[in-house]
Amino acid sequence: MSSRDRILSQIRQNKPEEVALPSVTTFVSHFENTEDKFREMLSLIYTEVIVVKNLEELAVKAEELYAGVVNRATTIPALSAWADFSLNVSDPHELETVEIAIVQAEFGVAENGAVWISDQYLPHRVLPFITQNLAFVIPRNALVDNMHEAYVRLQDTLGWGCFIAGPSKTADIEQSLVIGAHGARSMVIFLLEGE
Amino acid sequence: MSKTVMEHAEASEVFNRDEPYVNWHDETLWFVRQKRDKSSKQLPEWEQLREAASGIKHYVLSHLDELLISFEQKAKENGVQVHWAANAAEHNEIVLGLLKKHKIDKMVKSKSMLTEECHMNEFLQKNGIEVIDTDLGERIVQLRNEPPSHIVLPAIHLKKKDIGDLFHEHLGTDAGATDPQYLTEAARQHLRDKFLTRRAALTGVNFAVAETGSFVVSTNEGNADMGAHLADIHIACMGFEKIIPKQEHLGVFLRLLARSATGQPITTYSSHFKKPREGQEMHIVIVDNGRSTQLGRKDFRNSLKCIRCGACMNTCPVYRRSGGHSYHNAVAGPIGSILAPNLDMTKNADLPFASTLCGSCSNVCPVKIDIHDQLYKWRQVLVKEGHVHKSKEIGIRAMSTVLAAPRFYQWSGRLGRTVMRAMPFMVNNALNPWYKQRDMPEPPKESFRDWYIRNRKN
Numbered sequence: 001m002s003s004r005d006r007i008l009s010q011i012r013q014n015k016p017e018e019v020a021l022p023s024v025t026t027f028v029s030h031f032e033n034t035e036d037k038f039r040e041m042l043s044l045i046y047t048e049v050i051v052v053k054n055l056e057e058l059a060v061k062a063e064e065l066y067a068g069v070v071n072r073a074t075t076i077p078a079l080s081a082w083a084d085f086s087l088n089v090s091d092p093h094e095l096e097t098v099e100i101a102i103v104q105a106e107f108g109v110a111e112n113g114a115v116w117i118s119d120q121y122l123p124h125r126v127l128p129f130i131t132q133n134l135a136f137v138i139p140r141n142a143l144v145d146n147m148h149e150a151y152v153r154l155q156d157t158l159g160w161g162c163f164i165a166g167p168s169k170t171a172d173i174e175q176s177l178v179i180g181a182h183g184a185r186s187m188v189i190f191l192l193e194g195e
Numbered sequence: 196m197s198k199t200v201m202e203h204a205e206a207s208e209v210f211n212r213d214e215p216y217v218n219w220h221d222e223t224l225w226f227v228r229q230k231r232d233k234s235s236k237q238l239p240e241w242e243q244l245r246e247a248a249s250g251i252k253h254y255v256l257s258h259l260d261e262l263l264i265s266f267e268q269k270a271k272e273n274g275v276q277v278h279w280a281a282n283a284a285e286h287n288e289i290v291l292g293l294l295k296k297h298k299i300d301k302m303v304k305s306k307s308m309l310t311e312e313c314h315m316n317e318f319l320q321k322n323g324i325e326v327i328d329t330d331l332g333e334r335i336v337q338l339r340n341e342p343p344s345h346i347v348l349p350a351i352h353l354k355k356k357d358i359g360d361l362f363h364e365h366l367g368t369d370a371g372a373t374d375p376q377y378l379t380e381a382a383r384q385h386l387r388d389k390f391l392t393r394r395a396a397l398t399g400v401n402f403a404v405a406e407t408g409s410f411v412v413s414t415n416e417g418n419a420d421m422g423a424h425l426a427d428i429h430i431a432c433m434g435f436e437k438i439i440p441k442q443e444h445l446g447v448f449l450r451l452l453a454r455s456a457t458g459q460p461i462t463t464y465s466s467h468f469k470k471p472r473e474g475q476e477m478h479i480v481i482v483d484n485g486r487s488t489q490l491g492r493k494d495f496r497n498s499l500k501c502i503r504c505g506a507c508m509n510t511c512p513v514y515r516r517s518g519g520h521s522y523h524n525a526v527a528g529p530i531g532s533i534l535a536p537n538l539d540m541t542k543n544a545d546l547p548f549a550s551t552l553c554g555s556c557s558n559v560c561p562v563k564i565d566i567h568d569q570l571y572k573w574r575q576v577l578v579k580e581g582h583v584h585k586s587k588e589i590g591i592r593a594m595s596t597v598l599a600a601p602r603f604y605q606w607s608g609r610l611g612r613t614v615m616r617a618m619p620f621m622v623n624n625a626l627n628p629w630y631k632q633r634d635m636p637e638p639p640k641e642s643f644r645d646w647y648i649r650n651r652k653n
Binding site: 002003004006007008010011012013014015016017018019020021022024025026027041045092093096109111112113114118119124125126129130146147148150151152154158159160161162163164165166167168169170171172173174175176178180181182183184 | 223226227240243244246247250251253254256257258259260263264273279280281285329330331332335348349350351353354355358375376378379380383386387390391415416417418420421424425435440442443444445446447449450457459460461462463464465466467468469470471472481483487488490491493496
């Protein structure tokens, strides 16, 4: 018998009597204002939230924030003039030198400040991790209250997707918080107003 | 692992020799426990979430076979290769086989307690494979040739000076440097080089979703993603209890996991892997290694609900004052003490006794495992099956003789009180284990029984 079949038969022999799934597994969060909560949570994890009226203002802000930075990459066509690093590479290792990536993402979660990003929005999965600094652009109205709502919205995860909440961090040395472990050293979230 | 393993009590005694250090260790972990409290109180539905999580996991235990088959089928449809390992040795061989097939002799690994349980690093190293742990805490203990002392905070037992000295030796940082920012930056540079040059990455699995065949890996540092998205081959290893029925259930578990572990509302990265990227190979190794046996132990099967948050360790008065290494098991603390005897009763018979049975572990557990009850029940199993020291057995037998004979009990109580008053040195000496690190209480003049008889008439 294969290990697979042996494991499964032992499970069948030993598993407890059947029980049903609990009836309540989702909950509603009652925040006074979803966007305020989102901002509050992000400020706790060292992430700046900037509202921009349109793509032109986004381009202006991007220029302001990252003036003097070289190796800028973006997935947003309206920022192509701002970027100087092409994401049109075949090997993701080539992204090693990206300093800042401004990336379109799907939506944010107010209770924890996480933003959902997936294959749908990225030419390379490693981009939000390998870049030294990261900024997401999400529609201002694309915020949900909590993770239960997030998974209602997220019917399929496609090939790969990730909730990212703030810059990379660690506290493995005497519980001292250090920002910038292996992933991005800084994070900005642009909330883009409806066109 | 060839070193002789000290029993928990003995190892704790060594740990307790340096009192300021023990106090620091105790307070550091208690601080993490307090962060968990603060964070959990932000959610009015916290207790219902725990109830839901426990209920979902109960459903999982009772449908494990079906869920695993569904997971396997979906994963295969997604282009992921699925392997099954009955035990640690088979798991290690599978990983080695995959690396050999691709002629890879260097691999990066993000946190996986399962590979610790299987002693995979040692096995691979013996077979010529270099494994670099990429979680900062894990890299630190790896450079020290130690196992992690905590499942979430692997280097929690170390002071920054220890790490400064270690990095000076291995990474060439300045002698005497202890600034965490500086040391972390050095590790970032050192590990970035590994991420960029390794063709294989191994990760753990926090949750595997039966409905979609996908799995979630949570980190704060981003090391799992850095490894997996750059490597040609991604191997994810999971104990079979990591399975959950539906994607929507991740809502429950991701809300509980980080809040219970460190007090964060969510880890920085919650990465959902479903299909390999173009040109990449993705493998999942599903491991039993004693889990199906534990599933058959009615009193202990709930331990398989564990989501490895570490809250029971942070709160445990014994863990905080004895350190993770004293448990001589990949998973330390209260949860480790109910998992370990299932793996080896003889070697781990001491662990269920490493508890005050105060119940704090069960109170903080996000999936409501009855940890302290199981610790108590393991003691009985272990004594019955003859795995407990004679000295403990003699003590227990003497106590049951005394407690079963009321007159003898009254007499011995009186004798004890008199001796403690007249000759305190009889108990305040090194032969009495209760005298270690504490003073004996002042003996009362009379027993409650004597007092009651004297006062009842009034």
